[in-house]
Amino acid sequence: MKSVIFAVIASLLVMAQVNAFSVICKEHFITKKTVSCLDFQTGDAGMRVRIVDLIGMNPTIDCSDDTKKTIEEGTKICVLPDFDRVNKTIRRLKLGKNLTCRRVTDHVGLDEDEAYILENFNRNTLVCKNIKSQVGNIIDYCTDKNYKPDFSRSKRVYK
Numbered sequence: 001m002k003s004v005i006f007a008v009i010a011s012l013l014v015m016a017q018v019n020a021f022s023v024i025c026k027e028h029f030i031t032k033k034t035v036s037c038l039d040f041q042t043g044d045a046g047m048r049v050r051i052v053d054l055i056g057m058n059p060t061i062d063c064s065d066d067t068k069k070t071i072e073e074g075t076k077i078c079v080l081p082d083f084d085r086v087n088k089t090i091r092r093l094k095l096g097k098n099l100t101c102r103r104v105t106d107h108v109g110l111d112e113d114e115a116y117i118l119e120n121f122n123r124n125t126l127v128c129k130n131i132k133s134q135v136g137n138i139i140d141y142c143t144d145k146n147y148k149p150d151f152s153r154s155k156r157v158y159k
Contacts, residue, residue: 022147025078026154028151029047031072034072082154089142090142091141095138109145122139
């Protein structure tokens, strides 16, 4: 009986950990050199990925200045999300009249200088500099504040 209870608890912990990521990745790429976000757009990173897709699948990458921000050599980049696995930590927030970027980031548990993560996660549908014009829009956020991709079952492509 103890072994059955242990197995149930262990499987619940594994499920909780698997669902504690913003993007569940099916295929990933590892950078071979330090690159910029624009290098992915042009293919100079070794793989071609549109910047909007790159940041949508990898929200913690800051591409706010796509030519100057760099992604270090050896960084794992999600290039194909796993649509069959559901993330249970994602919630929705409707933007109201009096919201500021600071209030939104506070609500979702990010620092104001991490607003780009929320913008990336929502594929730039939320842009803090014009948040007043977005009243009524709905954005997604992670209740666990973990926006890193889950690579646990991801397959490496383009070695």
